[in-house]
Amino acid sequence: MQENTRERYALIGAGPSGLAGARNLDRYGVPFDGFESHSDVGGLWDIDNPRSTVYRSAHLISSKTTTQFTEFPMAESVPDYPGHAALADYFRAYADEFGLRERFRFGTDVVRAEPADDGWVVTTRDHAGTETTSLYAGVIAANGTLATPHVPDFAGEFTGEFLHTARYKDPTLFAGKRVLVIGAGNSGCDIAVDAVHHAASVDLSVRRGYHFVPKYMFGRPADTLTRGRPLPPRIKQRVDALLLAQFTGDPTRFGLPAPDHRLYESHPVVNSLILHHLGHGDVRVRADIERFEGAEVRFVDGAVAEYDIVVSATGYRLDYPFLDRAHLSWTGDAPPLFLNLASPRHRNLFVLGMVEASGLGWQGRFEQAELVAKVIAAQTRAPGAAKEFARAAAGPPPDLSGGYRYVTLRRMAYYVEKNAYRRAVRAWSERIPVGPA
Numbered sequence: 001m002q003e004n005t006r007e008r009y010a011l012i013g014a015g016p017s018g019l020a021g022a023r024n025l026d027r028y029g030v031p032f033d034g035f036e037s038h039s040d041v042g043g044l045w046d047i048d049n050p051r052s053t054v055y056r057s058a059h060l061i062s063s064k065t066t067t068q069f070t071e072f073p074m075a076e077s078v079p080d081y082p083g084h085a086a087l088a089d090y091f092r093a094y095a096d097e098f099g100l101r102e103r104f105r106f107g108t109d110v111v112r113a114e115p116a117d118d119g120w121v122v123t124t125r126d127h128a129g130t131e132t133t134s135l136y137a138g139v140i141a142a143n144g145t146l147a148t149p150h151v152p153d154f155a156g157e158f159t160g161e162f163l164h165t166a167r168y169k170d171p172t173l174f175a176g177k178r179v180l181v182i183g184a185g186n187s188g189c190d191i192a193v194d195a196v197h198h199a200a201s202v203d204l205s206v207r208r209g210y211h212f213v214p215k216y217m218f219g220r221p222a223d224t225l226t227r228g229r230p231l232p233p234r235i236k237q238r239v240d241a242l243l244l245a246q247f248t249g250d251p252t253r254f255g256l257p258a259p260d261h262r263l264y265e266s267h268p269v270v271n272s273l274i275l276h277h278l279g280h281g282d283v284r285v286r287a288d289i290e291r292f293e294g295a296e297v298r299f300v301d302g303a304v305a306e307y308d309i310v311v312s313a314t315g316y317r318l319d320y321p322f323l324d325r326a327h328l329s330w331t332g333d334a335p336p337l338f339l340n341l342a343s344p345r346h347r348n349l350f351v352l353g354m355v356e357a358s359g360l361g362w363q364g365r366f367e368q369a370e371l372v373a374k375v376i377a378a379q380t381r382a383p384g385a386a387k388e389f390a391r392a393a394a395g396p397p398p399d400l401s402g403g404y405r406y407v408t409l410r411r412m413a414y415y416v417e418k419n420a421y422r423r424a425v426r427a428w429s430e431r432i433p434v435g436p437a
């Protein structure tokens with residue numbers, strides 16, 4: 001056991017959240033060691049990271065100005081909705097700008113973290129298989145939320161090729177094949193659009209209705225239109241639904257089911273190309289799956305069709321494999337962390353990036369990291385404020401819905417409304433009387 005880490009935090013992951021973590025721990029003078037299993041920073045935006053779940057055609061669905069770190073704007077030459085390669089470059093540049101790369105041990109997996117002696121025993125494994133165990137003051141997990149596939153229990157067996165979006169990279173896979181994409185979320189729609197240009201046919205199995213938002217409205221990135229002027233939920237839902245009716249129209253005209261929820265009560269699909277291809281007949285809508293039978297798929301409406309490839313675009317599940325679920329007080333689909341970041345049970349266990357919201361961007365994750373850094377700094381520099389935070393973390397959770405009634409789906413278990421969330425996080429940051437080191 002290496003003991004010289006007793007006063008340091010272990011930070012897991014060098015994706016956008018982990019980088020924001022490292023940056024803020026540095027700003028507030030909190031000593032830490034960063035661990036990243038891949039050889040570089042950037043998280044899932046580095047397509048060469050074996051854990052990355054982006055595909056060659058992946059681009060931001062939120063525009064660059066609403067997504068970037070405020071202290072590090074993207075260059076003018078970067079387009080409104082950059083692709084993964086430009087984003088990997090952006091995170092490398094961010095790490096270089098603030099000297100964050102040297103704060104991480106690359107090629108090192110955190111395999112276990114267990115509380116002991118008022119700290120955490122952290123076990124890491126390098127790619128040669130060498131394990132190291134050290135006692136840390138605490139743990140900050142920023143290992144991402146979109147890495148472990150969720151695959152529903154489909155009845156029957158499909159004998160063609162079956163893959164989850166996590167393994168999908170390149171549409172040449174579809175060349176000349178009959179393709180079925182299951183799920184019309186953001187990845188499912190992107191992949192169906194990719195397949196159109198290669199496949200013999202493309203079907204999209206849809207269980208529920210979605211709201212479709214175009215990337216551009218009035219010639220501007222759609223998410224920049226009402227920036228800084230949040231409207232009350234009901235008014236925003238009405239105004240934006242009217243706008244959408246003008247731009248994308250009624251999704252049922254394209255054969256899609258009607259949404260069973262109002263706009264913003266579930267994550268919208270930011271993709272108008274899928275509607276374009278549905279309108280061209282390049283993609284056909286199918287009902288929910290009833291069962292697989294060899295090369296055939298039976299749908300709940302009685303239709304039957306044969307496929308060569310089925311892509312399960314059925315999302316991801318939260319996974320902190322190095323932590324016992326009890327330490328996160330895990331119930332249901334997500335651990336009930338205070339402000340989506342602090343354990344109600346351990347004052348020295350935090351998670352960064354466990355937050356879904358429309359338009360939160362990396363600045364929202366930066367603000368999470370700033371609060372965590374301030375809480376940790378306060379444990380020695382303003383213990384009263386740190387205790388107050390720990391008491392709140394153990395108490396009833398605040399309402400972060402912003403007045404929206406979110407649908408009860410697995411991926412919505414840690415969904416927040418971005419303005420309500422950022423307000424709550426910033427209010428706690430302001431209450432903690434610790435300045436940058």
Ligand SMILES: Cc1cc2nc3c(=O)[nH]c(=O)nc-3n(C[C@H](O)[C@H](O)[C@H](O)COP(=O)(O)OP(=O)(O)OC[C@H]3O[C@@H](n4cnc5c(N)ncnc54)[C@H](O)[C@@H]3O)c2cc1C
Nearest residue numbers: 013015016017036037043044060061062109110143144353
């Ligand atoms: C196709 C696609 C489009 C998206 N579009 C947008 C968008 O438009 N806007 C937006 O805001 N978000 C978008 N996202 C969400 C995306 O998850 C976030 O932008 C961001 O990448 C989250 O950063 P993160 O650091 O929390 O996680 P990740 O980027 O997943 O990084 C986690 C890091 O932790 C490392 N790691 C994991 N486990 C361990 C371990 N045990 N030990 C050591 N290291 C470990 C991983 O290697 C990885 O580098 C999109 C996601 C996808 C897949």
